Amino acid sequence: MNADLATDVFEEHRPLLMGVAYRMLGRVADAEDVVQDAWLRWSGADRAEVREPRAYLVRITTRLAIDRLRQVQARSEAYPGPWLPEPYLTEFGDTVPDTADRAVLADTVSLAVLVVLESLSPLERAVFVLREAFGYPYAEIATLLDRGEAAVRQLAGRARRHVAERRPRYEVDPAQRRDLTERFLAAAGDGDLEGLMSLLAPDVRLVGDSGGKAKAPVRTLHTADKVGRFLVGAARTAPALSFRFLEVNGGPAVLALAGDKPDSLFQVDVADGRVSTLYVVRNPDKLRHLVER
Numbered sequence: 606m607n608a609d610l611a612t613d614v615f616e617e618h619r620p621l622l623m624g625v626a627y628r629m630l631g632r633v634a635d636a637e638d639v640v641q642d643a644w645l646r647w648s649g650a651d652r653a654e655v656r657e658p659r660a661y662l663v664r665i666t667t668r669l670a671i672d673r674l675r676q677v678q679a680r681s682e683a684y685p686g687p688w689l690p691e692p693y694l695t696e697f698g699d700t701v702p703d704t705a706d707r708a709v710l711a712d713t714v715s716l717a718v719l720v721v722l723e724s725l726s727p728l729e730r731a732v733f734v735l736r737e738a739f740g741y742p743y744a745e746i747a748t749l750l751d752r753g754e755a756a757v758r759q760l761a762g763r764a765r766r767h768v769a770e771r772r773p774r775y776e777v778d779p780a781q782r783r784d785l786t787e788r789f790l791a792a793a794g795d796g797d798l799e800g801l802m803s804l805l806a807p808d809v810r811l812v813g814d815s816g817g818k819a820k821a822p823v824r825t826l827h828t829a830d831k832v833g834r835f836l837v838g839a840a841r842t843a844p845a846l847s848f849r850f851l852e853v854n855g856g857p858a859v860l861a862l863a864g865d866k867p868d869s870l871f872q873v874d875v876a877d878g879r880v881s882t883l884y885v886v887r888n889p890d891k892l893r894h895l896v897e898r
Contacts, residue, residue: 608648614658615647621659621739622666624714628734629670629727631690631719633894635677639669664749667735671727678727685817687825689884690719691891692853692870711777711855713738716884717874719854720812721771725764732757733764773810775874775881782875783850783857789873789880790848790859793836801836805829806879811836816888819869832883844868851895860895867892 622643626636643666655661695714712718713734722730731750735741743761747754776782785804792800811832813821826832846861846868858872870892874882886892 611648611652615644615662618659618662622662625663625666625734625739626670627693628714628719628722628738629667629730630674630677631723632677633691633693635673636670639666639673642669660745660749663735667731667749671731674727674730678723685815686821686823687812687814688720688723689812689814689886689891690716690854692858692872692886692895694895695852695855714855715775715777715874716854716872717773717775717882718768721768724771725767728752729760729764729767732760733768736761737765773874773882774876776876777856778875779856781878782873785875785878785880786850786857786859786871786873789883790871793840796837796840798833798837801833802829804880805832806876806881809880809883811883811885813885814888814891816890818889819887821885821887853895860892862896865896867896870895 619640622640623636626639627633630636630639643662646665646669647662650661652658693714695711722733725733728750732746735746735749736743741749743754743757746752746761747757750757752760789801789804791797792804807829808827809829809832811822811826813826815821822835826835844863846863849860849862851858851860851870853870853872856872858870860870861868867889868887870884870886872884873880874884
């Protein structure tokens with residue numbers, strides 16, 4: 606395999622490798638670093654010995670992501686306030702035409718699921734991602750991770766139970782989420798507390814991630830009354846903002862801009878026709894890439 610062909614093969618698989626790395630890490634920059642390291646391994650490999658490039662690339666990406674995850678988990682323990690994954694522009698477009706496959710991919714990259722995945726061990730997370738997001742057979746996962754198939758099945762079972770027990774209930778209908786997001790944005794912008802209360806579930810949560818670098822609640826807010834009053838108060842003191850809709854982590858989200866600088870990103874989860882969770886990312890380090898593309 607010559608150098609040009611090797612580059613073409615890697616670029617063909619780059620979206621898959623980025624998808625694996627991001628779901629493993631929840632951090633775009635770290636995932637990009639892992640994929641770059643995978644490219645260096647691939648470019649220096651004896652490709653005559655590689656019979657299945659896809660399997661080889663997924664294997665080295667997964668192993669590199671496991672190593673990186675062990676490093677970043679130590680950093681996360683000192684993170685100020687609630688932590689949310691770095692927003693990831695998915696925009697599946699026509700690349701995932703099947704509705705069922707699209708729903709699975711969107712669900713496994715959602716903020717709600719990625720927050721739960723943070724509490725898994727690196728191996729559990731790798732098995733969950735490869736199995737649930739990309740449908741790899743247990744035997745192939747065992748080969749990728751150099752583990753026995755029985756051990757991989759045990760890891761998968763533990764991870765699946767853990768996620769099922771801890772993930773909040775939500776509906777993934779993008780049209781419904783978009784509609785509620787637009788109505789929420791209008792009510793919040795107008796300081797309309799009554800209108801907000803009609804959109805929020807009684808037990809709604811607001812999870813704000815500022816990384817200590819912007820104003821946001823230092824703890825998760827609970828109940829419609831507390832969340833609604835916080836949003837109305839924040840709207841009164843907010844600078845002039847413009848808004849841009851994006852597809853982030855498999856669903857609609859709103860990027861708020863102060864001039865040309867990202868101020869915050871909002872995304873809602875919906876249950877029973879109301880906002881069940883509101884995610885607000887204000888850490889500028891997690892937003893910068895959304896306007897640099």
